[in-house]
Amino acid sequence: MKNFDFLFWAYNVIWLGIGGYIFFMALRLKAVSDRLERLEKTTGD
Numbered sequence: 001m002k003n004f005d006f007l008f009w010a011y012n013v014i015w016l017g018i019g020g021y022i023f024f025m026a027l028r029l030k031a032v033s034d035r036l037e038r039l040e041k042t043t044g045d
Helices: 005-043
Strands: none
Touching: none
8 A cells, every 4th residue: 555644744734724824814804803993993983
């Protein structure tokens, strides 16, 4: 039987990429939320 170690590492790389993307999007969402909060305070709404 062939050695399929590369599949294990490819699977890990894909999950790390997905996790990194979700983490990055969470940071961006927090920044946008903070900016919107500041904008709402300055407009008095």
